Amino acid sequence: MSTPASPRILLVEDDEVIREATQLALERYGFPVDTAGDGLEGLERFRAAPPDLLLLDVMLPLLDGVGLCRRIREESQLPILMMSARTEPIDVISGLEAGADDYVVKPFEIAVLVARIRTVLRRTGFGPTATAAAAATAPGNSVRVIDDLEVDTDAMEVKVAGRPVPLTPTELRLLLEFTAAPGVLMERQVLLERVWDYSWGADSRVVDVHVQRLRAKIGATRIETVRGFGYKLRRTT
Template sequence: MSNIKQILVVDDDQSIRELLSEYLTKMGFSVNSAADGIEMALQLKISQPDLIILDVMMPGDDGFVLCQRVRQESNVPIIMLTANSDEVDRVLGLEIGADDYMAKPFSPRELLARVKALLRRSAFHQETVPTTKPRYIQFSGWKLDTLQHSLSSDEHEALSLTGADFQLLMLFLDNPNQVISRDRICQALHGRNAFANERGIDVHLSRLRQNLGDDAKSPQIIKTLRGAGYVWIAEVQVLNE
């Protein structure tokens, strides 16, 4: 079986598609491309990529809509590209399930570093979760399925976690009652070659708290220690099922 990772580049700019296809192919990846959401859907029916590079501004369904659509069925890592320098667009991408983002124009070398970091993280989960993690973990009325990356509760609808959300949650569950620094969160989400982004960390934490129904002003699950980091304060129970 081939170990070559497959990347899907979705961008309406042909020059961007050609640039990334040529560069990433030289770097040892298998690259497919799509100019819009329709072509993207066709590509996803043919094969499931290991990572998607997704432009925000495209004709028809934009990148935000397509990202949400992918997240309904898959936890594949997604890097979003935006030509808008406004932080709002980039934050929105993270909030709807993207794992990382880059602003245009971008450095292909930096994009490559981010691609490799996300693929390492994804490979780590695939290799370790089935063998070293318990299948189910319970806390504060929630039940986490570490194999399916899903949360269930009697009081809430089931949630499917993105790769970044699951990684952050497992970081806390593996280290209850311990202070987790922002630097450690950044490394856990983006790997050794992490590119620090304060706002991005805030978005990930806020989204996790929102999913868990935890109020940052009166926390029952994740407590903020100003200047130090964050502490998981809820009781964690491993279920033997």
């Protein structure tokens, strides 16, 4: 894996012109970039040399972006940013449900893409790390216990009924926000700012799908929806 100063990106894009233009632009910003032209090649390159971030198009031949994202999530928690010219809710949600951390809509300005990449990398280990962010807000006891849910904010480990639960860095940051204030309403915009580092208006569906993914891992009833506002963590007993 590359050093924090030069995180390496795997770009999977079937359009040769877009692929080459995006690669050159990202390299001008200092990112080493490997490329693949279809989903299966992308999977092979990921397995041969795991990158620091995966940037993939939704519409790919042989294995589409959603399928590729899902396959990689079975093997790794590396940050994934999806690109798509399709903005229908079902396309966005499908990518996020497959395990993507965020998405960007094509066509995009390269500065916008770079900002999204840096934000994802920052909250998953490049720049202030997830561990450092947690330590800054953690109470004196590093283990937060809510019913049978345990969150060790030093080791960055989560257990449910004693069983380890693997979370992506984004899911972990989201859970840290909830466990820091059980029973307190967390508005979607607040979560976007604290977890995704978005101080501007962003798509709240990102929050909704990540909450859905988190529920699937720690228990469906543990996070309560406050309709029209956001979510809160509640005790199950």
